[in-house]
C-alpha cells in the first residue's frame with residue numbers, strides 16, 4: 031500500500047491567508063525550516079496507479095498539480111483518483127470536492143451524517159450525480175473501497191467514531207454544550223491492504239484518547255494523528271484566535287493529557303502528526319518542540335511525504 035501526504039496543515043493551511051503571526055511570516059519568507067503546507071489530506075493506493083483521497087481539501091487543485099501520481103494519464107479526460115473518503119464535514123475536508131467537478135466517475139464514502147450535509151448543500155451537485163455515487167459508511171463495519179466501475183481497489187477500511195465535534199460551520203448553539211455533535215461527525219479510519227495485510231490508522235481530528243481508543247491502536251504499524259496544537263490555549267496566547275483546542279475538538283500534542291503522553295507506551299511502530307495548525311511550533315524543523323516530538327519517536331508530516339507499507 032502506498033500513502034502520499036497531499037497536505038499536512040490544519041484548516042486554513044500554513045501560512046493562513048490573513049495570518050501575520052511570526053510562524054506564517056516564516057513560511058512566506060521561504061525559510062527552509064518552515065516549508066509551507068496545504069490543508070490536510072492523504073491519497074492511498076494498493077498498486078500506485080489508482081488512488082483514493084482521504085478527505086478533499088480546498089487545496090486539492092494545487093495538491094493534484096504538485097503530485098504527478100494524480101495527473102491524468104490517458105484519453106482526453108482521465109483521473110487516477112477513484113474517489114474520496116470523508117472523515118468529517120470540516121471545510122478543510124469537504125470543500126475540495128468542488129474541484130472534482132463535473133462528469134468524472136467517482137465514489138464518495140462518508141457516514142450518513144456527513145452525506146446528509148453534502149445532500150443539504152446542492153453546490154456539491156457540481157459532482158454530477160449521474161457519475162459520482164455517494165456511499166454510506168456504517169461505523170465499525172469494514173468495507174472494501176471500490177472503483178467507480180465496482181471493482182475492488184484492494185483496500186479495506188473500517189470507520190469508527192473518535193471523540194470530536196460537529197464541523198465548525200454546522201455548530202448549533204441551541205443544541206447545548208456539544209453543539210449537537212453525534213458519533214458520526216468525527217470518525218477515524220482503520221485501513222488495510224487486502225493483499226499484503228499491512229495496515230494503518232488515519233485520525234486527523236481527535237479530541238481525547240479514551241482507554242478504548244488507546245487499546246484499539248496499541249501495537250499498530252502506523253498511526254497518522256491529529257497534530258493541530260502544541261498547547262490547548264496557544265491561539266489565544268498568541269493573539270490569533272479566541273478558541274482553545276478543546277473547544278475546536280482537538281487534543282494537544284504536549285502536556286499531561288496530550289498526545290505524546292497518551293500514545294507513549296502503546297507499542298505503535300510509526301507515529302506521524304498531520305493536520306498541524308499555523309501556531310504549532312512542531313512545524314519548524316529546528317524548534318525545541320520538534321526535537322521533543324522526534325525524541326518521543328514521532329514524525330511531523332509534510333506535503334509530498336511518501337510511505338510504502
Ligand code: MLT
Pocket residue numbers: 040041042120121122198199235278279
Ligand atoms: C477544525 O479542524 O477544527 C476545523 O477544520 C476548523 C475550521 O473549520 O477552520
Ligand code: MN
Pocket residue numbers: 040041120122123305
Ligand atoms: Mn480541520
